[in-house]
Amino acid sequence: MAPGSTPRASSAGFVSRHAFFAAPHRPAAVLLTIAQPQFNDGREEALHSYIFARPDVESKLRNSPQAIIQAIEEFTQKQRMIIYSAVKIEKSRSLLASMPSPPKTLLEAGTYIGNSAIAWGDILRSLNGGSAEGVKVYTFELDENFVKIARDLVQLAGLQDIVTVMQGKSTDLIRKLQEESAIAQVDVLFLDHWEEAYLPDLQLCEELALFRKGSVVLADNTDYPGAPQYLAYVKAGGQGGEGHVKYESVSHDTKSKKGVPVSQEFSFSVQMEAWS
Numbered sequence: 574m575a576p577g578s579t580p581r582a583s584s585a586g587f588v589s590r591h592a593f594f595a596a597p598h599r600p601a602a603v604l605l606t607i608a609q610p611q612f613n614d615g616r617e618e619a620l621h622s623y624i625f626a627r628p629d630v631e632s633k634l635r636n637s638p639q640a641i642i643q644a645i646e647e648f649t650q651k652q653r654m655i656i657y658s659a660v661k662i663e664k665s666r667s668l669l670a671s672m673p674s675p676p677k678t679l680l681e682a683g684t685y686i687g688n689s690a691i692a693w694g695d696i697l698r699s700l701n702g703g704s705a706e707g708v709k710v711y712t713f714e715l716d717e718n719f720v721k722i723a724r725d726l727v728q729l730a731g732l733q734d735i736v737t738v739m740q741g742k743s744t745d746l747i748r749k750l751q752e753e754s755a756i757a758q759v760d761v762l763f764l765d766h767w768e769e770a771y772l773p774d775l776q777l778c779e780e781l782a783l784f785r786k787g788s789v790v791l792a793d794n795t796d797y798p799g800a801p802q803y804l805a806y807v808k809a810g811g812q813g814g815e816g817h818v819k820y821e822s823v824s825h826d827t828k829s830k831k832g833v834p835v836s837q838e839f840s841f842s843v844q845m846e847a848w849s
């Protein structure tokens with residue numbers, strides 16, 4: 574999609590997500606070589622139809638998160654989609670598996686069609702010995718059509734007891750969950766919505782004291798489309814000062830299908846007390 578054009582039914586945030594195409598720090602060569610993401614033009618409904626019309630939907634896909642993720646991946650070979658790729662999921666799986674205690678609560682900002690939410694549900698359940706007890710993934714999405722598709726896929730994956738798809742703005746929903754005491758602590762925060770919201774949502778989790786020592790924050794696309802303020806913040810270790818989270822942060826590079834390097838930022842809250 575050309576910069577400046579609009580999707581069929583625009584999602585809130587679309588324009589600002591694409592504002593980076595005109596960002597002065599982006600070299601022109603990069604602008605020309607990276608295919609621009611397209612979404613909300615009917616491809617999400619096409620994915621839904623593709624999955625549910627498959628002859629093996631009941632025999633192979635039902636209650637099999639990994640088979641569903643693979644089916645989504647197969648569909649994306651024909652139609653590009655703005656999903657967290659299988660290679661990133663596997664990298665994240667290893668990272669979460671290395672946490673000293675298995676993560677039980679994960680917040681995801683940016684559900685889209687539910688691909689990564691299904692992966693998180695599957696990963697957390699398996700890291701907790703195959704049990705759904707106390708394991709929760711809350712995922713947030715602005716677009717009501719995407720929410721419906723994600724809920725259907727989560728249900729197909731048999732993860733509805735673990736994964737809750739919530740419609741609305743991530744900031745409002747994080748606050749709501751905390752106010753309703755649905756969450757007291759967050760083991761993993763995954764940021765995969767519009768990049769300008771990464772830092773405000775991270776700081777909201779800090780303000781609400783949702784992190785513990787050892788909580789992990791994963792952020793996708795920190796280099797492109799790019800979340801420069803967020804990156805600067807976590808790379809500096811956080812804002813500093815008494816009561817604030819101190820982060821240690823490392824970038825992981827993977828390559829997109831077209832060979833374009835894309836970066837994820839894995840940040841660990843290593844200290845919750847005063848620091849200087």
Ligand SMILES: C[S@@+](CC[C@H](N)C(=O)[O-])C[C@H]1O[C@@H](n2cnc3c(N)ncnc32)[C@H](O)[C@@H]1O
Binds near residue numbers: 658690716742
């Ligand atoms: C890159 S996609 C997420 C991909 C998804 N994690 C996956 O792997 O399938 C980003 C999604 O974030 C949603 N979004 C953007 N800003 C948001 C916000 N502030 N709150 C909730 N959802 C948001 C968009 O509508 C879009 O569907």
